[in-house]
Amino acid sequence: MAPQGDVVLEVRDLVKHFPLTQGVVVKRQVGAIKAVDGVNFELRRGETLGIVGESGCGKSTLAKLLMALERPTSGSVKINGQDMSKLRGKELKAMRRNIQMVMQDPYTSLNPRMTVGDIIGEPYEIHSEVAPKGDRRKKVQELLEVVGLDPDHINRYPHQFSGGQRQRIGIARGLALRPDIIVCDEPVSALDVSIQAQVINLLERLQNEFNLSYIFIAHDLSVVRHISDRVAVMYLGKIVELGRDNEIYDGPTHPYTQALLSAVPVPNPEERDSRERIVLAGDPPSPANPPSGCRFRTRCWKAQDICAEEEPLLQIRPGSAHPSACHFAEAHDVVHAAG
């Protein structure tokens, strides 16, 4: 199932710290929010990597770093072998063509004063070499057709469309430059439930048609599982577990992944009493002052002394084929556990 294409995106030791300053006139740095703190992964052509985690775990900062909207504190983001974080000016602008984004909220991410044609055509204004001026209208109409909208609606404004249709417009804009990679940041969570399946089907069809690679960030774990080839679980700026979808869902080894999966309500009332539930105590610690050693130890039921002293690395652990950042990693199927 996992595509064996060439690597289009390679992320190495990616770190983003936002400085915390004190003082009005003379600003002193008193600390840092460690939003992304050493993330490694790669993405192949035609593959989908799902990223799950709770708010504050750094998923959206990671998306911004991939898009080169934020500069990393250290580490590299290589797209087709070229390091985005080292590029400047014209070269950076050219590289941006290869990675595009679909935003979460189709109500705020489309300019209400622009027509659909202008919105989808705007990438061509910026990267004019992709489509010569006379061609643009035709190209935009093609894109509308590709995402399942009526090409005759090119002169309409965003408010004339429903939420699902607006998200299709956002997807068409992301496709305009024929990128290799599309970063989808919660692309369906703002949509009505009966519309979500339509948009997911569209994303999958486009992936097959254009051989796209997706970074799919979401908190709905069933949607992530459906669309992803591999899944990365993030906690406080780090990936704690990474594996193929069935490895993560059927045999999670990290306690946080197990807790996360067990917390997701299953839409089957018959399993209500047979399901295992791990309810975590408390809230995630602040990323400005993460716990020593393993960051999850403050909420973990397996924590021992070693967890406070030594940080567990994301590596293959005995008894499991995929990497996990836990000293006591142990596969445990929480979703299908009975009694």
Added chain:
Amino acid sequence: MTEMISTQSRPAGEAGRNYSGSLLEVDNLLVEFHTRQGVAKAVNGVTYSVDAGETLAVLGESGSGKSVTAQTIMGILDMPPGRITGGEIRFRGVDLLKLPEAERRKIRGAGISMIFQDALSALNPVFPVGWQIGEMFRVHRGTSRAEAKKKAIELMDKVRIPAAKQRVNDYPHQFSGGMRQRIMIAMAIALDPEILIADEPTTALDVTVQAQIMELLAELQRESNMGLILITHDLGVVADVADKIAVMYGGRIVEHASVHELYANPAHPYAKGLLESIPRVDQKGQELYAIKGTPPNLLRMPSGCAFHPRCPYRRDNCVTDVPPLYEVDGSRRSACHYWREVLDGTAG
């Protein structure tokens, strides 16, 4: 402290103490909104009931009328533009819509209370949380400030806010999202209500926090035998906690069933479509079932059955005749002319 409250008189219960029907009954409720573009029938003949200790889930998409119904029960609907044009809301047999505002105030909070989706905007940012929780006692019971504060701390303990004594003077922004939702729950249960309406209580929260909050609600419900109306669009949450479900679409209830019946075998094409569009493990790599089309615009409702433009079971009479809520069996209802075929699974 529960004892202390429950031994006090319950003004809410006075009128209909010996009423034998359900605790709360919404009966054929009609609510309209008058806008410049026309009249939107947001709630178009909704009927449901809740008993003590029971959990009713109201499931629907945005614009289906689920929140407007709840606001009308609470008496917090903005009027205008809203207008109640018909129906009754009976609490212990007394029609709330006919009560004078002074009487309704006594029921609000003490008889029926509500928690909202976004705790940060529902709480007042310029008062400490303890003051806001204590307000329930000061306003409704005339408790002294010191006493109210003591009770606020007890309630914060009850909803398991750590170090309640130290945090009682903190402001809402100093709490995390999950803790804020706990504070709202503390306010809502302060006067030991008989009905709690939870309007998307966990939509803004992370799944692990959602699990904590749902567990807390279930526990409070067991302790005090509250009736719970859970308004949500999350099919997973419903399956976890509900006893019965009312599925709403376009201002109407389209299916009413026990949770086990609905998930095992839905009797309305909309409910069936929702359940089928949930990604399942064995469907990996296949196209998901998707309900085609978009939810209706309340200003331009389709004729006949509101779901007919999206329905795979549609026949000619669906376009012209509004389906009544047919009795399927027992308390089960479906607003589909062809509910038998939907149950059998033979697509029209």
